[in-house]
Amino acid sequence: MFKKILIANRGDIAVRVIRAAREMKIATVAVYSEADVDALHVQLADERVCIGPPDSKGSYLNAANILSAALITGCDAIHPGIGFLAEDASFAEKCAQIGLKYIGPPVKSIEMMGDKIQARMTMEKAGVPIVPGTNIALRDPAEAAKIAAKIGFPVMIKAAAGGGGRGIRVVREEADFPKTLKTAQMEAETSFGNPDVYIEKYIETFRHIEVQILADEHGNVVHLGERDCSLQTQRYQKMVEEAPAPNLPAPARKRICDAAVRAAKAAGYASAGTIEFIVAPDHTFYFMEMNTRLQIEHPITETVTGIDLVKWQIRVASGEKLAFSQRQIEWTGHAIEVRLTARDPLRDFAPSAGKIATVRLPGGLGVRIDTQIFSGYEVPPYYDSMLAKIIVWDTDRAGAIARMQRCLDEVEIVGVKTDLEYHKKIFASEAFQKGDLTTKFLATHVDAS
Known part of the structure; x- marks a missing residue:
């Protein structure tokens, strides 16, 4: 060790x-x-x-x-x-x-999954469904336009080296394609140092479901279940996650999780990682990307499984074998995470920097807080706007929602703008309480004003 x-x-x-x-x-x-x-x-x-x-x-x-x-x-x-x-x-x-x-994972795994085109090819070979699209980098505008027309609009232009919701552009009309392609290539170059992009068919309505993977250096790979990460801003930034995914039938859950294990094995993976999927209303699913690192939302998986992902990252890196098989992993209850950030929903979620004069965060049974803030903490303007992750657990989803609403009512942060009130609106939504979630949920059901 x-x-x-x-x-x-x-x-x-x-x-x-x-x-x-x-x-x-x-x-x-x-x-x-x-x-x-x-x-x-x-x-x-x-x-x-x-x-x-x-x-x-x-x-x-x-x-x-x-x-x-x-x-x-x-x-x-x-x-x-x-x-x-x-x-x-x-x-x-x-x-x-x-x-x-x-x-973390082997260098080859990071390289393979970091190149989104190579990742698509690897998944296709492993029998993991992928969204219809290209498996080559596109630079020539004329060639790219022909391919987009053949796929059929709307399409997504995505940075080959992208991730985290960045480097993505949706094109609905053929006439808009050349200009959007150029913009996407410039953004890819700026964000990732690589102008290469590829094209996928844009699926209008879907859920964003991800599966937590844990693998060791001895060939053992397990999944720790799925998380629903559909509640995202228009810039693809996640706000609320939960585990397990609501309203996902058991057969679909098994198919998705089994595909995630195949994906990790195909990548030669070792460490904690996440396989992300697009899931259509009929529960058809497609590989989106693999994050070769810990995820911000990892606490909800830890909460429902009792497995400490950070400790296992360390143990795996030191050469230890996983101490449990897939059959030994058990899931209990329901967990939800809120990402409380220093962003102002009234100003299109613009970041807010400054000194926190007062902070009060919730506690109690079934509540976990991951944070770095305290009274007097100076929120810098240079980095991510995350203030705290509020994680709750209860025996069922309704109980977890009620607990989160209680927690949000207890929060007090004075000194910077936050998205606290916006989160309260999410949990008050009837559609959210029913679990009717898609990536368009926030735009459809929650008013920022």
Whole structure:
């Protein structure tokens, strides 16, 4: 087992990893930018190293500084957390080159699943359904337009190196295709350093269902069930997730989860990861992408299974075999997570930075809070706007909804704008309470004003 781990991240996920490591009697090193000098993860770690200025490029994306921090503090492993370098194959490779264990999947798996075109081809070969579309990178506008017309509008133009809801454009009319293609290519180049895009048929109405995978380095792969992540903004940013997915028949659930295991095996995967699917109203499903890292919404899976995903990431990276088989995994009750963020729904969810004067977060039976904020915490303008993840559990979905509504009523955050009231509207919606969820839910059922 590792003696000391550096957490190459910030915010609530850095706090989450530090807590898991401490329970495993592993020393931790926090890295931080100049803007995060007083952050909670910096306070909780055994050691801390400043790695650069406030901007991400100079700090949390500065691989050289992070690796140097790991070496000078005597670490034997690095946990990438979520975001920043967490799906950067070159960073994982550099860790190995200097003798540091990367707590995540093999470099080849990251590369394979990070290239969305190669991922589609791999899934198709493994018998995992994929959305009709192209398995080649498209650069020539004329060729791309012909292919889009053959697929049939509406179509989605997606960045080949994309992820996290970025690099996606929907084209409904053929006349709009050339301009949108150019915009998508420019965004892909800016966001991912790669202008390659591909085209998929756009399915108008669907649910976003993802399956949590856990695999070790000895060929053992299990799934920990599915999560419904359909409640998203128009920019594909998730707001509420739950496990298990409501109104999903058992046969469909089994087919989706079995496909996720096949996908992970085809990718040669080891560590925690997530296979994401588009699920149509008739429960037909298609592979969307694989996230080769921990997900923000991982706590709801931990809540219904009792399996600590972060600890198992660490154990798998240290060479341990999974201690349970698929048959031994049990799911109990229902869990829901709310992503409480410093965003203003009245201003198209614009970020809100500033000092938190007062904060009160909920508690009680069946409530878990993952956060890095406290009274006096300065919400910086440079990073993700996440303030806290509120996770609730109850024996059934109705109980979990009631518990979350109680929790949201207890929240008080003064000093920055938040999406708290918007979340209250979601849970008050009759359609939400019935579980009638699609990715168009928020636009259809929830008024931001």
